[in-house]
Amino acid sequence: MRIGLRTVKTVLSSMLSMAVAHACSLLFWPSAGIIALLSVGNTKRSTLYTGIYRITAFILATLVAFISFSVLGYTILGFGLFLLLFIPVTVYFKLTEGIVVNSVLVTHYLSEQNMSWSLIGNEAGLMAIGVLFALIANIYMPNTKRRLQEKQLVIEERFRMILKNMAQFLLSGEQIENEKDCEELLVFIRTSQTDARTHQENFWLKQTQYYETYFSMRRAQVNVIRDMQDTLQRIKRPDLYGKHIYGLLIYTAETFSERNDGKELLERIEAVYDLYRGMPLPKDRLEFEERAELFQFLQSFKSFIEIKAEFSQQVSF
Numbered sequence: 001m002r003i004g005l006r007t008v009k010t011v012l013s014s015m016l017s018m019a020v021a022h023a024c025s026l027l028f029w030p031s032a033g034i035i036a037l038l039s040v041g042n043t044k045r046s047t048l049y050t051g052i053y054r055i056t057a058f059i060l061a062t063l064v065a066f067i068s069f070s071v072l073g074y075t076i077l078g079f080g081l082f083l084l085l086f087i088p089v090t091v092y093f094k095l096t097e098g099i100v101v102n103s104v105l106v107t108h109y110l111s112e113q114n115m116s117w118s119l120i121g122n123e124a125g126l127m128a129i130g131v132l133f134a135l136i137a138n139i140y141m142p143n144t145k146r147r148l149q150e151k152q153l154v155i156e157e158r159f160r161m162i163l164k165n166m167a168q169f170l171l172s173g174e175q176i177e178n179e180k181d182c183e184e185l186l187v188f189i190r191t192s193q194t195d196a197r198t199h200q201e202n203f204w205l206k207q208t209q210y211y212e213t214y215f216s217m218r219r220a221q222v223n224v225i226r227d228m229q230d231t232l233q234r235i236k237r238p239d240l241y242g243k244h245i246y247g248l249l250i251y252t253a254e255t256f257s258e259r260n261d262g263k264e265l266l267e268r269i270e271a272v273y274d275l276y277r278g279m280p281l282p283k284d285r286l287e288f289e290e291r292a293e294l295f296q297f298l299q300s301f302k303s304f305i306e307i308k309a310e311f312s313q314q315v316s317f
Contacts, residue, residue: 005142010040013137017130024129027122028108035101035130040137043201047138050097051131057090057098058105058127064089065106066115074113082106101127141202148199148211151192152258155218158185160253162225167249169232182226189219210315214258217311224304231297235290244272245298252305262309269302 014033021032039054041047064086072078083103090099105123109115162181196211248268255265276295 006040006042009137010037013037013040013133017133020133021126021129024125026125026129027112027119028126031104031108032126032129034104035127036133036137038101039131039134041134043198044138044141044203045201047134051135053095054098054101054131055127056093057095057102058124060089060093060095061086061098061102061106062115062120062123065109069109069115074110079107079110144195144199144202145211148192148196151188151195152211152214155185155189155192155215156256156258158188159218159221159225160256163249163253163256166228166232167246167253170246170249171243182222182229186219186222189215189222193219213311213315217307220307221304224300224307228297228300228304231293231300235293235297244275245294245301248272248301260308261312262305265305266302266309269298269305272298 013036017036018030018033021029026032035054039047039050041050061082065082068082068085069078072081086103086106087099090096105126108123109119112119158181162185165181193212193215196215199211200209248265251268252265276291276298
């Protein structure tokens, strides 16, 4: 059994909320701990939004409870009318985070058989204390930037391996299966994207979207790599013209990195295009088909580099 950091922070915030509520002589003081327990989120921003939604829902709950208890009294029927009105309202305003917590607070009005200003203030105090300590608990969050950078390095190394395998096929004609590598890489990138979203959610105001954009870019490149692999499978004699693209793939693998803007690679691709245009016409059908497939491979490879070049233009290092 492993006790994580979030568990520790949740327990501490709940205990401190109850202690402060009790010290302030608030009625139903354990409820402050429950509010804190339910309000500690995975990230700073999710905790902040949860607190805002619950406080807003508290205001609505107080108004709806006043109407319901005024019509049917402080009875079970009155509470039923409250739920009948409150739940649709919170759903409409997208405040569903506040349904359970505020329903519990409204039962305090039912228990005390009144909605005096002092009791409303008591419930507001419980809500404020619980939300406040949940926010305090998430002031410290582990810095995941280094882990994201490590994932970038893993992804780039896997791309290098796939590119070198394709280059080897163009040189020797020896078929190398990269499909499984692509699937595993795609899963890894998706997981990395989720981590990147969590990272940017751990800023109160500033949104750092660089890493999520980076992983999205690499994900798009994997899809292009798949097309390139499909094209390679249709090539029977890569040695006819593949040597011209071989050097391009090897150079790309050797210079593959986060900071490579792709400009030089695009220039090299254009040089290979010019080489193809200057070649004699194919002598037979096989040569024509092989050259057509390699040309399609080159076009896909150009798209692969253009994705990175566009990303480099959008971000600054």
